[in-house]
Amino acid sequence: MELSxxxxxxxxxxxxxxxxxxARAEAFKTALGPHLAQAxxxxxxxxxxxxxxxIASVGLRVxxxxxxxxRAQGGTIAVAALQPLVREIFEISKFTLVFPCFASVADALxxxxxRPQPGAAGR
Amino acid sequence: xxxxFWGTRGSLPAPLGTAGLRRKLVRALQKAAGRPLDTDEALxxxxxxxxxxxxxxxxxxxxxxxxIDVGGPEYVLCDLGSGAREFGLAAxxxxxxxxxxxxxxxxSHLHWDHIQGFPFFVPAYIPGNRIVIHGCHEGLxxxxxxxxxxxxxxxxxxxxxxxxEFVHLVPGETYEVAGLRVTGKRQFHSGDSYAYRFExxxxxxxxxxxxxxxxxxxxxxxxxxxxxxxxxxxxFDAMYSLADAFSIKEDWGHSSNIVGVELCxxxxxxxxxxxxxxxxxxxxxxxxxWRETERLEExxxxxxxxxxxxxxxxxxxxx
Numbered sequence: 001m002e003l004s005x006x007x008x009x010x011x012x013x014x015x016x017x018x019x020x021x022x023a024r025a026e027a028f029k030t031a032l033g034p035h036l037a038q039a040x041x042x043x044x045x046x047x048x049x050x051x052x053x054x055i056a057s058v059g060l061r062v063x064x065x066x067x068x069x070x071r072a073q074g075g076t077i078a079v080a081a082l083q084p085l086v087r088e089i090f091e092i093s094k095f096t097l098v099f100p101c102f103a104s105v106a107d108a109l110x111x112x113x114x115r116p117q118p119g120a121a122g123r
Numbered sequence: 124x125x126x127x128f129w130g131t132r133g134s135l136p137a138p139l140g141t142a143g144l145r146r147k148l149v150r151a152l153q154k155a156a157g158r159p160l161d162t163d164e165a166l167x168x169x170x171x172x173x174x175x176x177x178x179x180x181x182x183x184x185x186x187x188x189x190x191i192d193v194g195g196p197e198y199v200l201c202d203l204g205s206g207a208r209e210f211g212l213a214a215x216x217x218x219x220x221x222x223x224x225x226x227x228x229x230x231s232h233l234h235w236d237h238i239q240g241f242p243f244f245v246p247a248y249i250p251g252n253r254i255v256i257h258g259c260h261e262g263l264x265x266x267x268x269x270x271x272x273x274x275x276x277x278x279x280x281x282x283x284x285x286x287x288e289f290v291h292l293v294p295g296e297t298y299e300v301a302g303l304r305v306t307g308k309r310q311f312h313s314g315d316s317y318a319y320r321f322e323x324x325x326x327x328x329x330x331x332x333x334x335x336x337x338x339x340x341x342x343x344x345x346x347x348x349x350x351x352x353x354x355x356x357x358x359f360d361a362m363y364s365l366a367d368a369f370s371i372k373e374d375w376g377h378s379s380n381i382v383g384v385e386l387c388x389x390x391x392x393x394x395x396x397x398x399x400x401x402x403x404x405x406x407x408x409x410x411x412x413w414r415e416t417e418r419l420e421e422x423x424x425x426x427x428x429x430x431x432x433x434x435x436x437x438x439x440x441x442x
Contacts, residue, residue, distance in 0.1 A: 022341065022385075054423070057365055057381050058338045064369040085422050092415045093365035093381050 020059030039075030050081035130185030130206020183436025207240030
């Protein structure tokens with residue numbers, strides 16, 4: 001699973017590529033792990049999904065588990081640049097209610113919703 | 124096979140109330156404003172052809188009860204939720220008094236919403252009728268006796284004059300019942316639940332309710348895809364959104380429309396029927412979920428389309 005990372009100030013931007021389906025979800029989870037471990041107060045994660053063509057329920061489950069872990073560590077995960085099909089899947093699955101969704105990585109980096117609020121405690 | 128849905132809700136009966144009815148009436152009258160609907164035929168056509176589903180229909184409020192009609196003399200049901208009451212009345216009306224009837228019930232599990240119709244199942248109170256309850260759980264009879272007597276019900280199970288039998292099925296084994304080949308499969312649900320695959324004349328219908336798919340085990344997904352393989356109809360618990368099923372309602376034992384579509388696509392199923400509706404959802408919400416599921420199928424369609432229906436009380440599907 002191709003997953004590139006970049007640091008923008010204190011924010012880690014992760015950019016997976018391709019399909020996150022039943023064949024590749026486990027690899028996505030594995031690739032995400034080391035970066036997720038760094039998510040915490042002052043270190044938000046943004047998932048740039050602009051390179052993701054499709055995400056299946058197993059991929060969304062990986063995201064849910066990642067969100068849970070990030071929250072437990074006092075961090076946040078936002079998603080950005082969803083392709084139209086992935087955006088619709090997020091809407092149908094109600095994952096738009098779970099993750100802050102931004103039109104672009106730049107929007108996510110600029111928006112406080114992508115960051116933990118001052119004094120926010122982990123779970 | 125003709126599949127009749129007598130109850131399609133989960134957890135608790137959820138009848139349409141006055142507020143919901145009034146919303147439908149207002150929408151219908153708004154749509155009809157200025158139209159020359161001055162005959163019964165014009166009104167019937169208007170309601171059938173021009174009103175959206177949530178306005179012209181209701182999903183109903185009865186809990187799980189689905190009939191599989193193969194045209195034979197014996198009835199076949201899946202579960203005995205509150206929908207079993209209306210089914211029982213219809214069955215009694217079909218024949219003149221005194222004609223003994225046989226009912227085969229395949230029980231997914233013993234949770235209340237899947238057995239609560241039995242104390243109101245009129246055929247059970249008629250001497251000569253035979254009711255055979257098939258299920259993979261141990262303790263089937265105890266589950267029925269527990270709800271059918273004091274303090275929960277004024278008539279005791281022991282007083283029922285019909286012949287009531289309990290048949291224990293082994294998951295994975297196939298049985299011949301009432302002209303159908305029936306196979307059960309264990310599902311993840313509190314206390315376990317069981318899906319049933321019904322086959323006859325090259326057609327297959329799967330009843331899979333109260334089943335949570337945790338997706339952490341690819342072998343489990345493959346197992347369900349194999350159980351659903353090439354089915355003409357899969358009746359599937361799509362009670363929660365995927366987000367809810369993975370978070371606040373994790374381990375509650377239910378599934379989502381997203382997983383239903385994926386499993387059916389993996390299995391080459393022809394028709395997915397969303398079932399076990401959340402009682403808190405009104406007709407507008409359930410219609411929206413149905414349309415979203417159709418859209419998801421369209422977005423993710425593989426080699427062949429998967430027809431999507433949302434079950435409602437009174438729906439009939441021919442397979």
